[in-house]
Amino acid sequence: MLTRIVMPQLGESVAEGIVSRWLKQEGDLVAKDEPLVEVVTDKVTAEIPSPVAGILKKIVVAEGATVEVGHELALIEEQVQSVVRVAGSQVASASTTMPEDAMSSAVAHRIPNGTGDAGLPRSSPIVRRLAAEHGIDLAEVSGTGLGGRITREDVLHFLSSRKEQPLAPSQELSAEPSLRATPADREEIVPLSPMRRTIARRMAQSKVTVPHVSTMIEVDMTKVVQFRERMKAEFRRREGVDLTYVPFVIRAVVEALKEHPILNSSWGEDKIIVKKYINIGVAVALEDGLIVPVIPDAGDKSIAGLARAVDDLTKRARAGKLRVADVQGGTFTVNNTGAFGSIMSTPIINQPQAAILSMETIVKRPVVIDDAIAIRSIMNVCLSFDHRITDGLAAGRFLQSVKRRLEGFDPNNLESELAISH
Amino acid sequence: MAIKTVIEAVRDTLLEEMQRDERVIVLGEDVGRNGGVFRATDGLWSKFGDDRVIDTPLAESSIVGIAIGAALNGLRPVVEIQFADFIHSAMDQIMSEAAKIRYRSNGAFGCPLVIRAPYGGGIHGALYHSQSVEALFFHVPGLKIVMPSTPYDTKGLLKTAIRDDDPVLFFEHKRTYRHIKGEVPDEGFAIPLGVADIKREGTSLTIITYGAMVHEALAAAEDLAGEGIDAEVIDLRTLQPLDKATILNSVKKTSKAIVLHEDNKTGGVGAEIAAILAEELFEFLDGPIVRVAAPDVPAVPYSPPLEEAFLPNRGWVVEAARRLAAY
Numbered sequence: 001m002l003t004r005i006v007m008p009q010l011g012e013s014v015a016e017g018i019v020s021r022w023l024k025q026e027g028d029l030v031a032k033d034e035p036l037v038e039v040v041t042d043k044v045t046a047e048i049p050s051p052v053a054g055i056l057k058k059i060v061v062a063e064g065a066t067v068e069v070g071h072e073l074a075l076i077e078e079q080v081q082s083v084v085r086v087a088g089s090q091v092a093s094a095s096t097t098m099p100e101d102a103m104s105s106a107v108a109h110r111i112p113n114g115t116g117d118a119g120l121p122r123s124s125p126i127v128r129r130l131a132a133e134h135g136i137d138l139a140e141v142s143g144t145g146l147g148g149r150i151t152r153e154d155v156l157h158f159l160s161s162r163k164e165q166p167l168a169p170s171q172e173l174s175a176e177p178s179l180r181a182t183p184a185d186r187e188e189i190v191p192l193s194p195m196r197r198t199i200a201r202r203m204a205q206s207k208v209t210v211p212h213v214s215t216m217i218e219v220d221m222t223k224v225v226q227f228r229e230r231m232k233a234e235f236r237r238r239e240g241v242d243l244t245y246v247p248f249v250i251r252a253v254v255e256a257l258k259e260h261p262i263l264n265s266s267w268g269e270d271k272i273i274v275k276k277y278i279n280i281g282v283a284v285a286l287e288d289g290l291i292v293p294v295i296p297d298a299g300d301k302s303i304a305g306l307a308r309a310v311d312d313l314t315k316r317a318r319a320g321k322l323r324v325a326d327v328q329g330g331t332f333t334v335n336n337t338g339a340f341g342s343i344m345s346t347p348i349i350n351q352p353q354a355a356i357l358s359m360e361t362i363v364k365r366p367v368v369i370d371d372a373i374a375i376r377s378i379m380n381v382c383l384s385f386d387h388r389i390t391d392g393l394a395a396g397r398f399l400q401s402v403k404r405r406l407e408g409f410d411p412n413n414l415e416s417e418l419a420i421s422h
Numbered sequence: 423m424a425i426k427t428v429i430e431a432v433r434d435t436l437l438e439e440m441q442r443d444e445r446v447i448v449l450g451e452d453v454g455r456n457g458g459v460f461r462a463t464d465g466l467w468s469k470f471g472d473d474r475v476i477d478t479p480l481a482e483s484s485i486v487g488i489a490i491g492a493a494l495n496g497l498r499p500v501v502e503i504q505f506a507d508f509i510h511s512a513m514d515q516i517m518s519e520a521a522k523i524r525y526r527s528n529g530a531f532g533c534p535l536v537i538r539a540p541y542g543g544g545i546h547g548a549l550y551h552s553q554s555v556e557a558l559f560f561h562v563p564g565l566k567i568v569m570p571s572t573p574y575d576t577k578g579l580l581k582t583a584i585r586d587d588d589p590v591l592f593f594e595h596k597r598t599y600r601h602i603k604g605e606v607p608d609e610g611f612a613i614p615l616g617v618a619d620i621k622r623e624g625t626s627l628t629i630i631t632y633g634a635m636v637h638e639a640l641a642a643a644e645d646l647a648g649e650g651i652d653a654e655v656i657d658l659r660t661l662q663p664l665d666k667a668t669i670l671n672s673v674k675k676t677s678k679a680i681v682l683h684e685d686n687k688t689g690g691v692g693a694e695i696a697a698i699l700a701e702e703l704f705e706f707l708d709g710p711i712v713r714v715a716a717p718d719v720p721a722v723p724y725s726p727p728l729e730e731a732f733l734p735n736r737g738w739v740v741e742a743a744r745r746l747a748a749y
Contacts, residue, residue: 126677126708146749152677152708 003052005074007067010041016068017041024056030076037073054078123150130155136162137194195289206351210267211387214346217399218378221362223409224248225377239304245379246336247306248406249359250280253334254299256401262390263398264331266352272389281330281350282310284317285339291317292350294330338362338379347384355385355395357402379406426606429599431573432462432538435580436500438610440470443498446584449476449489450502459504460540460599486512486537490520493535493589500584506541506593507553520589521564532587536580540596542634542684544733547596549721554685559591560661560694566590566615567661571636573604575659578613586615595634595684602637618665620672624654626747627678627709630669630695632658635682635734642739651747661691666698673699677708678746684734687715709749714742 007017021038024030035047036056050056057077061067123131123138127150131138134155141158143150192200228243235243257264257278265274280298284291293313295301301309316322332353337345338361345358360380367376381402385395426434440446448463454477457464467475478485482503489499503509509516516537523533543552559565568583568590570576576594583590621636622643629639636657643653654672658665673679679699681692692713699711714734716722723729 124677124708125705129705149749151749 001078002057003054003076003078004072005036005048005050005076007039007061007069007071007073008046008048009069010039010046016066018066019061019063019073020045022059022063023047026056026059028056030054030056036076048073050076052076052078124152126152127155130159134159137197139194139198193288195286195291199289202351203348206348210349210351212346212349212384213387213392213395214382214384215392215395215399216344216380216382217403219381219403220367220407221245221377221379223411224406225362227409227411235304235307239308241308241311243303243307244310244336245338245359245362246282246310246334247303248409249336249357249381249402250282250295250298250306250310250334251303252402252405253332253357254278254280255405256398257332258299259401260394260398262394263355263385265354265389266331267354267386267388275331277331279329279331281333281353282313283333283335284314286318291322291327292330292333293317293322293326294328296329333357334359337382343380345382347382349384349386353386354389355383355398358382358384423605423607425603426573427600427603428570428573428576428594429460429462431576431606432580432594433464433466434606435577435584436463436466437469439500439581439584440466440474442610443584444474445496445498446500447474447476447492447497448500448502449478449485451478451480451485451504453477453502458502460596462502462538482508482510482512483515486515486535487519489535489537490515490523490533493520493533494523494531498534498536498584500536500538503537503539505547505551505553506539506555507550509537509539509555512537513558516559516565516589516591517562521562523564524588525564533589534587535589536583536586536592537589538580538592538594540599541593542595542597543722543729544597544634546724546726546729547722548724552722554683556591556593556661557685557690560691564589565662567593568615568659569593569595569632569661570659571595571598571633571657572602573606575613575619575657577606578611579615579659581610581612582615585612590615593633597634598637613659615660616663616665617659618668619657619659620654620668621657622653622655624652625676626652626654627680627743628654628656628669628672628676629680629682629739629743630656630658630672630692631682632661632691633684635684638734638736639682639739641736642743645736645740646743646747649744651743653743664695664698666702669695669699670703673703674706677706678749679707680712680714680739680742680746682714682734682739684716686718687713688718690715709746712742712746714738 010017017039018041019037020040023035023037030036030050030053032051032053033049036050037048039046039048054076056074058075060075061071061073067073127138130136130152136155136158138150141150141154144154145151224245228245232243261274262272264278265272277297278299280295281292282295284293293316295306295309295313298306313322313326316326330350330353333350333356335345335347335356335358337347337358341361343360343363345360347356347358349356358381360382362377362379364375365378366373367378369376381399383395383399436448440448448466452459453463454467454472454475457467463475485501485503489501492499503512520533520535523531541554545552556567556569559567566583566586566588568579570579580592583592622640624643629643631639636655639655643655646653654676656668656672681695683690683692685691692715696711696713699707716732716734719732723732
């Protein structure tokens with residue numbers, strides 16, 4: 001359906017206007033209310049927005065021309081708008097050509113968006129059925145349906161293109177006859193789970209794209225350890241969750257990020273996007289993989305609040321009950337590699353973040369304080385950062401901030417923090 | 423083979439059946455001397471006389487009741503209810519008597535009754551001359567419901583209905599009476615009840631419909647073809663018994679379905695079809711089941727712009743199909 005755009009009446013006594021600049025070209029997609037053209041009269045300059053979503057089919061009046069009020073300027077072909085993906089989240093808009101009144105509500109308007117909002121499935125029954133029948137990982141299929149949803153055609157298309165691929169690997173194999181000669185009992189083929197496939201893809205992509213640099217500091221955690229030992233029973237009783245070292249580290253990281261926001265950013269090809277919100281991803285180890293749920297607005301939370309959030313996300317991750325929203329939007333990741341006994345790691349950055357921090361295991365070591373030997377609880381903290389975004393100096397300062405907060409831990413302050421339940 | 427309108431197909435079929443079987447009688451208001459307000463029974467009275475073409479009083483309950491009695495006593499009555507809107511008085515006879523006779527007699531008695539009635543709007547008939555009533559009877563086991571859309575289907579199905587030993591409601595859309603023409607073979611042929619007809623094959627989505635809406639669906643399909651949407655159009659022809667197999671096979675193929683009817687949306691036949699699709703084809707669906715139907719307004723409006731806004735048309739179907747195809 002074609003919609004006419006006409007020269008509007010821009011002022012009481014205004015009878016005509018000049019088309020000064022077309023903001024969209026013929027063939028461009030136009031959103032509802034998106035500015036189409038700039039017009040000028042002797043009283044005022046104005047942008048004319050499009051009343052509908054669609055394609056700018058025809059520009060009738062060229063730039064520079066003067067036309068009367070009401071004169072046709074352009075034609076827009078109305079369309080149901082397809083998806084615009086915005087950095088991980090999915091936005092769909094559907095235009096309605098029928099007025100929203102009782103009569104037209106009888107027509108099928110109730111077709112849902114099919115988006116991933118509120119955890120709506122990205123795949124329909126037939127898509128899941130075909131995927132199950134043919135062993136397809138839907139994460140590998142791109143969706144062309146409403147809201148980025150995978151349609152039946154997308155799956156069938158994927159299948160037919162997948163059928164053509166096996167040629168390449170088998171050709172390579174034939175160039176190395178020794179591989180074929182390996183007896184079956186010396187190897188076991190492990191099929192890839194969808195999670196393993198996803199981890200493989202993401203890790204490889206991160207390593208290939210991002211220049212990783214790792215740096216490490218030692219943190220004297222004695223004060224935190226003593227505090228935790230003292231408080232953990234009461235905390236468990238009062239809050240219902242365990243008090244681990246993770247919330248303390250996250251708290252220190254969050255404060256350090258506020259001081260050094262460059263570590264809380266993303267690489268944007270021709271710019272760096274510094275996030276003003278801090279959503280901390282917490283890596284959770286699963287039996288067959290790894291997942292990183294996110295604590296949103298971690299900067300607003302107390303230690304108790306963080307402890308509860310970590311506990312909740314970990315439990316749900318292990319139960320397989322995380323929602324799509326739980327794993328989106330992270331700006332920085334903390335990984336408790338110390339849980340496996342590691343004293344140093346080189347973690348891989350969770351794209352599109354700027355850095356990832358690992359907290360290693362706490363070990364009692366002899367250290368030198370004021371020229372005397374003391375036994376302290378020492379935890380290594382490793383940081384991998386994206387060297388496109390920042391350099392060793394900023395990374396080092398950030399780590400020093402973290403160290404300072406953890407070493408200068410003041411139980412008096414913290415007890416009051418613990419008392420405030422977020 | 424001749425080109426006939428729907429009303430001509432009705433009239434010629436009645437003539438053929440009355441000639442073939444002397445038990446076939448016709449009764450209704452103005453069907454005899456007048457030949458029927460739509461000319462459906464034109465010429466029958468002069469041929470067959472008072473005994474077989476009966477002008478009745480204006481009393482639908484009696485007309486149907488008497489016809490049931492005739493059917494139980496060996497005749498094969500074809501009742502005309504002048505407008506489907508008038509059928510309500512006869513509901514008790516239809517639903518509590520005709521529908522239940524075979525069941526309650528343990529098969530001893532059938533009720534070989536056909537009730538023909540023109541239905542549907544779009545002819546400025548307003549509330550007493552535009553109603554769709556099929557949903558009311560659809561729910562009652564023991565009744566067959568036939569709703570043809572073409573002259574060919576009208577003849578073939580009316581023959582089968584007259585020869586059926588159980589009650590058949592035969593609803594003809596009055597707008598198709600003179601507007602829809604088609605080829606009708608001269609020789610006798612019959613179309614079985616309970617068999618739908620795929621009027622247009624397609625792959626993108628399935629439109630399931632009946633009556634005058636079949637023509638709107640086919641017109642919409644032409645529009646959609648230009649946009650790369652290939653719609654399959656199923657003309658149900660019989661509502662009871664419903665041809666589930668054809669519907670299910672089609673939607674299994676396309677994974678997307680629109681159910682279209684002129685009747686009001688809530689509780690219409692479309693609701694049952696949508697429920698069947700959801701229940702039996704869940705794993706094959708690639709989009710929601712969409713119903714296109716008239717809004718839940720008490721009557722077809724008399725005011726022309728309101729009537730036009732009320733009745734589903736090809737534009738509604740195109741709009742719904744575009745959104746479903748893009749889902």
